[in-house]
Amino acid sequence: xxxxxxxxGGLVPPGGSLRxxxxxxxxxxxxxxxxxxxxxxxxxxxxxxRISAHGTPMKYVDSVLGRFTISRDNDKNTLYLQMxxxxxxxxxxxxxxxxxxxxxxxxxxxxxxxxxx
Numbered sequence: 001x002x003x004x005x006x007x008x009g010g011l012v013p014p015g016g017s018l019r020x021x022x023x024x025x026x027x028x029x030x031x032x033x034x035x036x037x038x039x040x041x042x043x044x045x046x047x048x049x050r051i052s053a054h055g056t057p058m059k060y061v062d063s064v065l066g067r068f069t070i071s072r073d074n075d076k077n078t079l080y081l082q083m084x085x086x087x088x089x090x091x092x093x094x095x096x097x098x099x100x101x102x103x104x105x106x107x108x109x110x111x112x113x114x115x116x117x
Contacts, residue, residue, distance in 0.1 A: 002026040002105040004096050009111030016086050020111055022079040022096035030074040033058070033100040036081045038092035039110075049081060050100065063089070086115045 008020040020036070031053055039045040049070035050059040057070050069082040079096050093110035097103035 002098075004105065004108035006094060006096055006108050006111040009094060009113045011114045011116065012086055013117050014087060014115055016115070017082070017084040018086065018113060020081040020083065020094055020113075022108075024077045024079065024096070024098070027098065027105070029077040032098040034072060034079045035097050035099070035103065036070060036079070037095045037097060037103070038113075039095070040089075040092040045095070048094070051079070083113070086113075088115045091115050
């Protein structure tokens with residue numbers, strides 16, 4: 001059974017940093033393109049970043065370029081998102097999922113990121 005467990009969110013002031021983690025199970029993690037998505041209140045879920053099976057970042061949404069870094073550890077079946085210079089508009093629930101171009105697995109609970117002073 002495919003499962004994603006996101007963690008690492010929290011409340012941070014503008015300009016702060018967070019590192020999100022996604023523990024994946026139930027499939028061959030090392031074979032799959034992986035993604036971070038986010039959903040802000042009242043908005044649709046959007047793709048934030050994508051990484052190849054081998055660990056090469058493939059895509060960032062324009063609004064996070066230069067501030068967020070996606071990475072993965074295939075030995076640990078874990079996906080990461082390092083976020084810095086956070087802005088209030090980054091406030092959202094962050095989710096991970098596999099696949100390209102569309103998400104393929106069931107969604108986890110996500111992790112809440114709130115950027116506020």
